[in-house]
Amino acid sequence: MSHGGDGMSRREFVEAAGGAVGMAMAPGALRAPRRRRPPPAGAVLLFQGDSITDCHRDRAVTGPNEPAALATGYPLLVASRLLSEHPDAGLRVFNRGVSGNTVPDLDARWQADTLDLTPNVLSILIGVNDIWHKLNGTFHGTVEQYESGYDALLARTRQALPGVRLVVLEPFALRTGAVTDAWFPEFDQRRAAAARVAGRAGATFIPLQAMFDRLAAQAPPPYWAADGVHPTVAGHGAIARAWLDGVRW
Numbered sequence: 001m002s003h004g005g006d007g008m009s010r011r012e013f014v015e016a017a018g019g020a021v022g023m024a025m026a027p028g029a030l031r032a033p034r035r036r037r038p039p040p041a042g043a044v045l046l047f048q049g050d051s052i053t054d055c056h057r058d059r060a061v062t063g064p065n066e067p068a069a070l071a072t073g074y075p076l077l078v079a080s081r082l083l084s085e086h087p088d089a090g091l092r093v094f095n096r097g098v099s100g101n102t103v104p105d106l107d108a109r110w111q112a113d114t115l116d117l118t119p120n121v122l123s124i125l126i127g128v129n130d131i132w133h134k135l136n137g138t139f140h141g142t143v144e145q146y147e148s149g150y151d152a153l154l155a156r157t158r159q160a161l162p163g164v165r166l167v168v169l170e171p172f173a174l175r176t177g178a179v180t181d182a183w184f185p186e187f188d189q190r191r192a193a194a195a196r197v198a199g200r201a202g203a204t205f206i207p208l209q210a211m212f213d214r215l216a217a218q219a220p221p222p223y224w225a226a227d228g229v230h231p232t233v234a235g236h237g238a239i240a241r242a243w244l245d246g247v248r249w
Contacts (some may be wrong), residue, residue, distance in 0.1 A: 053097025064092035127171030166203035179228030
């Protein structure tokens with residue numbers, strides 16, 4: 001006897017339905033999304049850094065949770081996930097990345113753009129311009145100065161905001177576009193310096209270089225960062241996922 005009008009026998013229908021149920025019960029199938037522990041009520045999350053964080057944000061919009069202020073990169077993707085998961089938490093998310101910044105540039109604007117916002121969670125991605133601008137002759141900082149300056153910046157932050165949760169994202173570069181052999185081995189030394197800074201500051205460290213190296217084996221480097229530095233939509237998605245996987249309230 002056929003089931004319905006599609007010519008499938010009753011036996012075939014039962015076997016097919018049973019197979020679908022088996023797939024649904026397989027490990028990982030139809031698994032409910034993992035909910036995160038809610039952030040503290042009214043928590044402030046601040047993203048700091050250079051153009052990778054900036055993403056052409058609208059400087060005229062300064063309030064939290066505003067799409068124009070969060071721009072189009074990983075801060076927006078992280079914020080949208082957290083805000084949708086915790087609508088009652090009163091979470092306030094800011095983006096204060098500035099294109100072209102180095103560690104000394106962060107230090108020069110740190111009071112107004114960071115400390116005055118009193119973040120509960122401060123996320124920083126900085127280091128690409130410290131070598132890029134050095135290579136083009138507009139900056140002369142050494143690896144040692146990058147590390148000591150970054151150390152001082154986080155120590156200053158800890159002193160002003162003793163309870164702040166620090167998140168340090170590893171600088172990354174893919175060998176394409178602007179990224180040439182001239183970047184290495186100094187860029188790798190700067191990545192290692194960022195990891196040491198995070199460790200001394202008790203920060204959560206988000207490793208990005210190894211992640212992008214793995215991703216570059218799946219799709220060419222320009223798919224993730226067209227010039228080797230600035231992420232594409234896919235690249236920003238990867239950073240947001242790494243951030244969300246690495247940071248817990």
